[in-house]
Amino acid sequence: MNAEHPDALYVHIPFCRHICWYCDFCRTVYSEAQADAFLAALDKEFSLRKFSVQLDTIYVGGGTPTSLNERQLERLLQLLAPYAREVREYTVEINPETLSEEKAALLAEYGVNRASIGMQSSDAGLLKLMNRRHTFTDVQSCTERLQRHGIENFSLDLMYSLPGQTMKMLESSVEDALSLNPYHLSLYSLSIEENSVFGKRGYEALDEETEADMYEYICRRLQQAGYEHYETSNFARDGKRSLHNTVYWQYRDFYGAGCGASGKEGNVRYDLTRSLKEYIQDPLKRQDTVLTPQEQYFEALMMSLRLREGLDKARFFRMFGVSIDDVYRDEIAEECRRGMLVNTDERLYCTDRGWNLLNEILVDFIA
């Protein structure tokens, strides 16, 4: 970990070919002209901000980075090339239907070594409900294409607790995903966001009981298939955890670049403007939040407890100069008594029950 500079970089590409109905991220429908203007602004942002080139991970997310056309994608990759030299993990998010042969070749050429693919489900009806425009076959050919170009390490995103989804549907999606033998899987239960199309149209996720059943099934099945359940919603085999996302969960610093991105450097979190228009005018336009020590302690806890291994107490002490046991003595004791947390000399982590009820724990840590 570099103490002076973040060693992780997140780049947000706010374009999509179609808007998914569960999404409330910073996204807009792709237009070539706007994407060009965005890339010019991104270029400007990079030249002004002077990021460290000694990075360990880069993550290009969105939106849909592969919604850019080939020329634009190359421009983006060229822009990032100086920062990518030493990275161990270079991830790009991909929507299966937008990855052409050329784009796959470009990614490989510029050193991208990990892909995160939005599969969501293999059920045609559910995909349609989410306004997604691909089929499971698209996912299949997408992974094959990546593999042909040498990008072996890919992750699949799946969703559950979708309106109308049955356990059967979930099971076959999980089996379909496993048939592609991904190194990594993210399984998210649907949360209805106010600003998403689902939110605006009054859709509802499934009841808590069914959601819990689905979650239990997922944990059981993936474990059985040899995946390590290392974060609440993330599973990896053969040690291929997401290095970049682990930076977030360990509450380490990271750069954020691109319209709508956030970053954290020391006690400052910043949010770049979510308005594409504003970003194009001034890519440095951002809002800074100075975090108090108390806020940072809580955020560190909130992120770390998502990891199976929990919070590394030595790291916490190195970061803040206080011990987590001193900050939250009573709260920790109470949660341990209730069987929600386990506190050892090295780590503070959730019991199985506590892991499923993490919000309940965290709420008790809020003053």
Place this chain on the structure above:
Amino acid sequence: MDQNHIRNFCIIAHIDHGKSTLADRILEMTDTVKERDMKAQILDEMELERERGITIKLNAVQLSYTAKNGEEYLFNLIDTPGHVDFSYEVSRSLAACEGAVLVVDATQGVQAQTLANTYLALDNDLEIIPVINKCDMPSARPDFVKQEIENIIGLDCSDAPEISARTGVNVDEVLEQIVEKIPAPGGRKDRPLQALVFDSFYDSYRGVIALVRIREGQLSVGDRIRFMATGAEYEVLEAGIRNPKEVPVRTLGCGDVGWFAASIKSIQDVQVGDTVTSAVKGAEDPLPGYKHMNPMVFCGFYPSDAARYGDLRDALDKLKLNDAALVYEPETSQALGFGFRCGFLGLLHMDVIEERLEREYGLDLIATAPSVIYHVYLSDGTMLAIDNPAKMPDASKIDRVEEPYVRAEIMCPDTYIGSVMELCQGKRGIYKDMQVIDAGRNSLVYELPLSEIIFDFFDRLKSCSKGYASLDYEVIGYRRNDLVRMDILLNGEQVDALSVIIHRSEAYARGSAITVKLKQLIPKQQFEIPVQAAIGGKVIARTNIKSLRKNVLAKCYGGDISRKKKLLEKQKEGKKRMKAVGSVIVPQEAFMAVLSMDSDER
């Protein structure tokens, strides 16, 4: 003005038949001040009075009217409260008059409160002037309604004015009839003072202002007076009338209607219906008809934020200044903390107070289910008046329990008789009588436990009759019933604020409904929570709130932290607003469950 040219009257009507509109029109048509000026004046004055913290009630207004015979008359128009809860207050306002203008809607005809108010007026020997309103409406049937009034009430309607209070058509006829038909006030000014108190309000500068009708004698500034029922004595400091502006006078003469102030600090001293007489040369007897008003409906008010207990007390103290019928005393609930048990004349009165506490004083309240006063006779012969179910003694010590009954008169069209009867039957009503009043309309008489009336009876009556049924009721006494206390237990702990007193035959159904409702309202928690309804330790209904299995953010990455943290903070706020009952966190709505379940669950 000599006594012969005074006319004291009020306007009576069923709700929405046009009482206020007619009053407005009469104000406009009689006042010597021009229409536009009058409005401005009233508004100015209200603005001023609001600043001084007075609640504006146009309780009694004096108007001058030049009749067609060329003579000038003084009209005192006395306002009456418009709801069945306040029938005693209505009757005292009526007692201050010699006549009443009975307004009947030409599209709706006679309704329950038309009848109830007319009977109150007849009880007080008033001359009644029937007036058919809303004759400008396309669906108006004035002749039919007149016939109806003659048939049902027996009032001669041959020259009843057909008016539109809205447009003012024929309102002058009403004014003429007031002059012609309503007798001038009797009484002699040389007799000992007898003044009827028909209303009062609190003014933060002058104390309680009493509104009175001088029946005998006269009342002057400087007089020492005595309230005959309460015995309180004061010196009159100010007296006056309203026109509608406050106008001070030296003396209120015999037959006059006006107000006086005497530095009265407590509204308790000024009871509606009491007689004011001279403290020096008093009348021998008070005027008839005084009743001490007892609250009929009780409930607990608790601040949802315990820190605002003091604010709630101050707010109740202030409301009490203007409302002699409101009673309250401190009460402690294990579940809800510190609050007050409050007594009201009826359900509407309760609603009004609750709304004023919330709106005018910014309080967020938890109200427990309303209760009546039960008479609990113990085996040793003593009687306890129980207004809070939680205070009901152990069943083994009880010999019998009695509850208040009302005689309810419901008027409704043929079509709805079945559903109204079903409602009354379901509310333990005893059928007494049914009369066909005219084609298609009926009057149903039931005796019902008051406790059933205060439980959403109005709402259900309205909904089962599509709004056509109207209700009037009076309390007729106490009756013995098989009444038991039903407790609600959460995770084995009794929740005092949820206990209800209930007829044994209904306990099972209600217990099941309440437990199911609570299951819906109480969020799942980290452990399973049994929800039970029990009578004297015997569980009669039970359900379980399953333990929460999953509550974790689906995704939380670098860019999500602030947003997700806010989400957790919101959850925390929500939790803070709930009440901890033992180890169970209960949302405030749950305490209202017993209130709302009737309409939802059946």
